[in-house]
Amino acid sequence: MIRSNKDWFKSAIVYQIYPRSFLDTTGSGVGDLCGIFQKLDYLKSLGVTDIWITPFFESPQKDNGYDVSDYYQIDPTFGSLEEFDRILSAAGDLGLGVIIDMVLNHTSDQHAWFLESRSCLNSSKRDWYHWRKGMRLPLDPNQLVMQTRQDPQAVSTLIDALRELKMLCDDNLVAGIPASLELFEQALMQSETDVGQIELASIYTHLRTLEKGSAPNNWESYFSGGTWTYDEHTAEWYFHLFSAYQPDLNWQNPAVRNALCDVMTFWAERGVTGFRLDAINFISKHPDFPDDKSDDPHLGQRYHIGRSEVHDYLNECYDKVFEPYNLMTIGECAHLSVEETLNFVGFDRQELTSALHFDLVSLDRGTDKYGPKSWCFADFKSVWSKWATALHSRGWMASYIGNHDQPRPVSRYIQPGFEAKGAKMLAGLLLTSPGTPIIYQGEEIAMSNVAWRSIDDYNDIECIGYYRKGLARGQSPEELLRDVNDKSRDNARTPMQWSTDRQGGFTTGKPWLPLNDNFEYINVAQQEECPDSVLNFYRQLTALRSNNRVLQIGKFRELKVNADGIYCYTITHDDVAFLVMLNLTAQSQSLNMTDELLTSYAGELMILSGEVNELDANQEHKVLSPYHFEVWKQNI
Ligand code: TEU
Numbered sequence: 001m002i003r004s005n006k007d008w009f010k011s012a013i014v015y016q017i018y019p020r021s022f023l024d025t026t027g028s029g030v031g032d033l034c035g036i037f038q039k040l041d042y043l044k045s046l047g048v049t050d051i052w053i054t055p056f057f058e059s060p061q062k063d064n065g066y067d068v069s070d071y072y073q074i075d076p077t078f079g080s081l082e083e084f085d086r087i088l089s090a091a092g093d094l095g096l097g098v099i100i101d102m103v104l105n106h107t108s109d110q111h112a113w114f115l116e117s118r119s120c121l122n123s124s125k126r127d128w129y130h131w132r133k134g135m136r137l138p139l140d141p142n143q144l145v146m147q148t149r150q151d152p153q154a155v156s157t158l159i160d161a162l163r164e165l166k167m168l169c170d171d172n173l174v175a176g177i178p179a180s181l182e183l184f185e186q187a188l189m190q191s192e193t194d195v196g197q198i199e200l201a202s203i204y205t206h207l208r209t210l211e212k213g214s215a216p217n218n219w220e221s222y223f224s225g226g227t228w229t230y231d232e233h234t235a236e237w238y239f240h241l242f243s244a245y246q247p248d249l250n251w252q253n254p255a256v257r258n259a260l261c262d263v264m265t266f267w268a269e270r271g272v273t274g275f276r277l278d279a280i281n282f283i284s285k286h287p288d289f290p291d292d293k294s295d296d297p298h299l300g301q302r303y304h305i306g307r308s309e310v311h312d313y314l315n316e317c318y319d320k321v322f323e324p325y326n327l328m329t330i331g332e333c334a335h336l337s338v339e340e341t342l343n344f345v346g347f348d349r350q351e352l353t354s355a356l357h358f359d360l361v362s363l364d365r366g367t368d369k370y371g372p373k374s375w376c377f378a379d380f381k382s383v384w385s386k387w388a389t390a391l392h393s394r395g396w397m398a399s400y401i402g403n404h405d406q407p408r409p410v411s412r413y414i415q416p417g418f419e420a421k422g423a424k425m426l427a428g429l430l431l432t433s434p435g436t437p438i439i440y441q442g443e444e445i446a447m448s449n450v451a452w453r454s455i456d457d458y459n460d461i462e463c464i465g466y467y468r469k470g471l472a473r474g475q476s477p478e479e480l481l482r483d484v485n486d487k488s489r490d491n492a493r494t495p496m497q498w499s500t501d502r503q504g505g506f507t508t509g510k511p512w513l514p515l516n517d518n519f520e521y522i523n524v525a526q527q528e529e530c531p532d533s534v535l536n537f538y539r540q541l542t543a544l545r546s547n548n549r550v551l552q553i554g555k556f557r558e559l560k561v562n563a564d565g566i567y568c569y570t571i572t573h574d575d576v577a578f579l580v581m582l583n584l585t586a587q588s589q590s591l592n593m594t595d596e597l598l599t600s601y602a603g604e605l606m607i608l609s610g611e612v613n614e615l616d617a618n619q620e621h622k623v624l625s626p627y628h629f630e631v632w633k634q635n636i
Contacts, residue, residue: 001092001271002326009274009328009353010396011552013431013542014099014438015048018404019056019078020064021495022441024507031495031506033079037087040094042524046444047542050097050328052276054404056084057103060110062245063461064493065101066278067108071263088271097273099328104260105279106246113259114247121234128256129247130239132216132289134230217291219300224368224465227300239289241282241304243461251283251313264321274328277352281333281344284309297367306333306340314344314351323350328436330398334358338390345395354398354436359383361406370466370483377564377584380413385569388434388556397435401426402443407491411449414627415586419446419522421627424537424609425582428629431541432571432580434556442496444538445527449491450516455481459513463488499525540607544631550576559600562592566624570600572636577603579632583610583624591622603634 023035033056043051055065058073065075074081091098107114117125215228216237228237229244238247249256264275286303296302314331322329331344333355345355360383366373391397402409414422423446430437452458455467455477463484470480490513497519498505504519516522527533545551554573561568565585571578579600583589593601593615601615601622610628615621 001088001097001273003097003273004326006326008326009436011546011549012050012097012328012436013048013545014050014052014330014398014436015043015046016052016054016400016403016438016440018054018441018493020512021493021506023496023498024509024511027507027509028077029507029509029512030077032077033074033083033087037083037090040087040090040096043091044094044096045539046439047539047546048096048439049546050099050273051091052099052274052330052438053101054276055101055103055278060108060245062108063243064459066103066242067106067110067246068103069108069110070112072266085270092271097328098271099274099276099330100267100272101278102264102267102275103278104249104263105283106240106242106248109245109247113249117247118231118233118238121236127253128250130250130285130289131231131234131236132228132239133236135214135216217289217300219289219292219303220298222369223462224469239285241279243465248285249283252287252309257313257316261317261320264317268321268325268327272327274330274353275322276330276332278332279334280314280331280352281306281310281336283313301335306336306343311343311349311351315349318350318352322352327353329353330436330438331355335362338386341397342391342395345391345397347393347395349395354396356398356400356438357387359387360401364412365487368466368469370463370487372483372486377567380584381558381564381567384429384433384567385556385558388569389558392434392555398438399430399433399435400438400440401430402440402492403438404440404492405489407487408448409443410446411491413584418586418627419448420534421609422446422586423534425584425627425629427534427538427541428580428582428607428609428631429567431538431545432551432578432631433569434554434571437545439538440492442492444535445497445522445524446534447494447497447516447522448518449485450494450514451485452490452514453481455484457514458484458488458490460489460493463490497523499523537609544606548576548578548633549573550578554578559596560594561597563589565589566591568597575636577634577636578606579634581622581624581628581630581632583626583628586626588626589624589628591624593620593622600634601632603632605630606633607631 017036019033019036020031022031023039024031025034025038026032036053055068056074056078057065057068058070058075059065059067060069074084088098113125113128116123117129215226219227221227221241223243227239227241229240230237240247251257282304284307290303292299292302294302329352331352333341333344335358341355341357343349344352363375363379363383364373387397409426410419410423413426455464458464467480467484471477494513494516495504495506495511497515500520500523503511504515504523506515524535527535550573551571554571557570559568559570566583566589568581577600581591598619608630610625610630613623613625
């Protein structure tokens with residue numbers, strides 16, 4: 001389906017599907033495309049306009065599909081191309097667009113491009129990825145002489161081995177050794193050592209270590225550990241920002257860019273309405289890969305985040321694919337300022353239609369992303385308001401509170417016992433704020449975190465890396481498990497809770513990840529029956545947004561309030577104004593009705609979650625019940 005209106009993404013409401021956890025129709029325990037097909041009516045009923053499906057391409061599934069081994073094939077775990085086309089066409093009939101996830105920063109190490117690239121030094125695809133020689137400490141001949149003096153038997157074999165190595169390898173490959181060899185020979189001539197024999201193999205091992213050297217630089221990966229992995233076969237290191245199974249593509253190479261544009265064209269031709277672009281602001285790396293000498297908590301970020309070349313690359317994709325197919329492009333743009341983000345999504349740029357920022361989901365992240373950090377409502381509001389205001393009339397954002405990489409919002413921001421009320425308030429915030437809202441599967445029924453007892457219960461490559469790294473530096477397993485419980489991405493990946501049936505109606509088999517035990521009282525079927533459910537509240541909100549252009553394109557302004565736990569803002573456009581008042585806390589809050597608030601507090605009450613509380617007689621206060629949310633609309 002190609003949408004005709006250029007600005008269509010401004011009125012979109014997106015629902016994100018993590019296919020392996022959505023609905024399994026085969027009993028394999030893993031969700032599949034047929035499952036999505038079966039739920040299209042449900043998705044339509046939510047009032048969303050587009051679904052975004054996270055990667056379903058052929059993949060060894062080391063990072064659940066974010067390690068693609070063939071961009072043109074569907075992983076058999078999920079189904080077939082025919083089934084995907086069936087979704088596209090049935091969704092299209094319902095007026096639902098389909099956005100797919102493009103993982104273009106890296107491929108799987110099993111992708112044919114990488115297999116070819118790693119096959120030999122002069123492979124035609126060698127420079128499709130980043131390969132570097134190890135950093136070697138110069139071989140100190142004097143030290144070697146000292147060593148052999150202690151073991152005189154070793155000398156002659158060592159010389160032979162060094163000579164052989166000199167012949168085998170070109171100077172570049174074993175830089176340092178040939179020069180050292182000469183010095184070593186000179187030093188040896190002057191010495192009076194007995195010549196003996198030792199195992200050639202052990203010398204080779206020694207030389208191999210010298211040859212391998214250490215990683216080409218000190219950058220850190222996102223999944224714990226360094227960004228380089230040594231490849232024995234060609235004695236070079238390859239670069240990966242995520243796991244070693246996910247080597248980074250070299251976007252500097254025009255052939256790579258062409259190949260990736262071909263991939264995107266293939267899917268655009270099939271009729272997708274857009275792409276979510278994974279880690280897109282990371283695709284360009286400093287070509288020299290310098291050591292990061294700063295004291296940044298994440299070494300190397302300064303050399304791969306939002307570099308200027310990214311804009312040239314995206315501009316090229318825009319001309320070739322995004323623009324001709326009128327696609328919505330949602331760039332995952334971590335750790336950028338507002339101004340830097342505008343370089344991707346400004347209306348004057350020809351790059352992306354929207355971006356996802358990381359400021360909100362970083363609020364409670366301390367060391368290494370998993371360590372705890374305290375946060376307060378004032379910070380929460382200031383981050384939200386910053387992004388809600390900054391881009392107005394200059395560019396566009398996509399907004400979200402949770403996704404497949406984040407713990408569940410109700411467990412993160414809401415006090416236990418208030419999940420349903422809290423979920424409604426968060427939904428209200430999301431769906432009345434600027435930017436294209438993205439609802440992550442399960443949020444519409446307030447699914448929550450799990451807390452498993454052992455790291456062995458987890459599947460998430462990221463949290464397992466964090467746990468191992470923590471153990472290595474001496475942290476206690478209990479402390480690490482607590483961090484993992486709070487932050488693991490598996491929290492968002494437990495299967496969708498459809499009903500009280502066995503395995504929550506998700507599968508008839510053994511689910512790939514256990515369900516959250518609370519499926520018996522948090523599930524779609526029950527909430528369908530209850531007019532006051534979180535699910536039905538979502539429907540009210542999507543309808544409100546879709547029926548009111550003002551909410552889609554209006555101007556956001558935060559109003560001053562007397563308490564950090566209360567958040568009030570207006571959204572205005574032309575002669576219509578919406579007022580949103582909400583309580584971020586589990587306590588009732590008394591809101592001082594300032595003149596500014598009183599002016600906006602008029603017109604028609606559109607939506608309410610919480611107790612009906614009129615103003616007091618003097619019109620000075622209004623009580624907002626725990627996680628209260630209300631919206632007013634007036635003509636101005
Ligand atoms: O996530 C990327 C991601 O979360 C990082 O880029 C993020 O910037 C960093 O961790 C913040 O500190 C995407 C996918 O959403 C995720 O599921 C994948 O595992 C990852 O890319 C690798 O493809």
